[in-house]
Amino acid sequence: MNETHDMNLESWVESANVPEADFPIQNLPFGIFRRKGETKGRIGVAIGDQVLDVYCCISEKYIDGLSDELVQACQSSTLNDLMMLESTRWSLLRKKVSGLLRRDNTIDRKIIAKKSLVSMSEAVMDMPAAIGDYTDFYASIFHATNVGGMFRPENPLLPNYKYVPIGYHGRSSSIVTSGTSIRRPMGQTVSSDSAPPIFGPTKLLDYELEVGFFVGGGNALGATIAIEKAEDHIFGLCLVNDWSARDIQKWEYQPLGPFLAKNFATTISPWVLSLEALEPFRGPAFKRASTDPSPLPYLVSEKDRQTGGIEIVLEVYLRSKKMRTQNMEGVRLSRGNFRDMYWTISQMLTHHASNGCNLRPGDLLASGTVSGKEKDSRGCLLELTRRGAEPLQLPSGESRKFLADGDEVIIRGFCEKKGFRRIGFGECRGVVSGSLQ
């Protein structure tokens, strides 16, 4: 374990030392922020309730000893240039930031704070990267079985599932940051198998709780990525809400997969957590049933089997308009864990590049809905309400089969383990606004 995981390490930024803080000095995720009124984003690191302006720290010489290449990457208004560098560079930068922020640092904190810290409440978060391609996987066998059973009762889990980390290309243009309001999409839906479709607002709007990971250090077209090297190509993780219109999806998805049911919006959380920060929370990959086949050799490494899993607690909260009006907190709809995924992030990445498909720094891969075995760990309403058959009761007296206009969906993720500091992902939020027309 790296010294940056030491649970006794504290920061002179006091808000980072609160036990429930998402962003203690053990975390230090990267993101892109703007001070109010600024038009160009800057690279920031989250610490407590503050954002550290990375390039400011470099230009003011609070941080030194970085290569020219790294310094230049830190001047960008996206993380892509940083992602492009080798993983050792990201690690070095994070270590330097850790050194600057630790309590026992003897430099003049007041000046550093004044020049390079911005309160999160004063910062606007931008997209962390210019996302070239976005790929969405389907890596939870519980989700695949639950949903498959609804779309294809006779055939819930297809024969390829235990061999292929199933994925498909999503839409990169409509990925938005947390807080962006989501228009209820229009689309074609059918009310019964024999009726012709109608065009109108989706009636079955859903969220999907997912974890995303950004490609850092890509591969050339025609080259592959060995599973042993996959994590060197992963810059970090964030939360994803893959908003879905179930009625549109059901009608359109055959034979080429989901399209307009998904591409109207995908929300991501603004902070990207490094694998280094997540290291204490690694564990074995999903334990396959003894009757399950082994993955093909290109998807297997001993290290991935032992530490390919990541223990991330993932929660979804719903807060309706009525609940907000009445100053009620959001109600938790589910709590799952990322360790329950059938495929690891290395397996997804390696599979993606196994045919020579080039991944570029800044590309986003998402896990697919994270669902567990238990009912309260199901990561979307389709599963939670069994396609509306079992509506949820909200504390406001309302009930929900699917999302209503005005509903806010809040996804949270965090890692906890005895002997280590808790770290968090922050939030991935979005309010459903009215329909387009």
Added chain:
Amino acid sequence: MNETHDMNLESWVESANVPEADFPIQNLPFGIFRRKGETKGRIGVAIGDQVLDVYCCISEKYIDGLSDELVQACQSSTLNDLMMLESTRWSLLRKKVSGLLRRDNTIDRKIIAKKSLVSMSEAVMDMPAAIGDYTDFYASIFHATNVGGMFRPENPLLPNYKYVPIGYHGRSSSIVTSGTSIRRPMGQTVSSDSAPPIFGPTKLLDYELEVGFFVGGGNALGATIAIEKAEDHIFGLCLVNDWSARDIQKWEYQPLGPFLAKNFATTISPWVLSLEALEPFRGPAFKRASTDPSPLPYLVSEKDRQTGGIEIVLEVYLRSKKMRTQNMEGVRLSRGNFRDMYWTISQMLTHHASNGCNLRPGDLLASGTVSGKEKDSRGCLLELTRRGAEPLQLPSGESRKFLADGDEVIIRGFCEKKGFRRIGFGECRGVVSGSLQ
């Protein structure tokens, strides 16, 4: 009709006046080229066997009267900035280029030629645009029926087909320009329904003949594009080869659609033909059978019904390594026509944005395989050889079920009509090189 269609119009660039020329003065497609040794692309217009350097014409004042915005867009090394402007701007620029190149222009041709014309044989063509998102449709009912019958014999054409312009997101990172060699991808395939998959080079490598169109002038997230306005958002058309690995596709495509079977490479032709150049070749949209349902109202306009079709002859040639060694010409495998598509380009674009999905200038939409009713108009080997059951005989004595290493696939497209000059798309080429590993 616009004066630029006048078939008697000739250019002082004599190679443009040859009857079989793809690029007469009536065409004037845009592309990005580099002179040999240059690292940065420039905007060019194809004329005969020459490329006109557009910004050079502006800086040398051969072309004037353009807005600052347009001049700036012409300095870019992609077409995106030009695509971003209103369609009237593209039209103006094309008209100015036409005026410069017409035979009756009295300016000093020698100087213009010397400064701003580059022989195509001396030019390297780059990607015309930085493609943000790539979407592939499935707009030929003949292709959908033929292929559907092979993947799902009991259910070739799904109930949604006549209502929904079916499409899915493809991979933008692996789109390459004509001439790039294509590695045979590795992937999972099964030899029978009960056997476990193996990982190895695809045995069923195929091409798909398609037509692509670039978005010009996008729409904001949450906004839609009315079908009456769709063509204002289309910068122009090119040829597309959507290389496909049929054995990988068959195993992986359910339930989320094709992924690694397609995303290893897509080849596009370098020249983008404007709708203005294609205007004389417009015709009625596909004539639906009387038993077919009408499209839903958002996909219908009177103008699109009358002129939504485009008469483009599309040909596929194959030239094996042996044929090249023996100096044989490529053999034509098929000849189809783009007018045979069930959905128009406006319908595809309007459908894509109908849920509020934002399309950006430079995004590429492709039609899906262009196949007609007749056997010799089928746009891929899967259809032509009935999945290998009816191998093709090549004039070299070889036969083909699917593509062999060393095979070159050449797609050509052109428009011909009495009373108008023939215009062409040039070529979309690629040689299959050996497998990855």
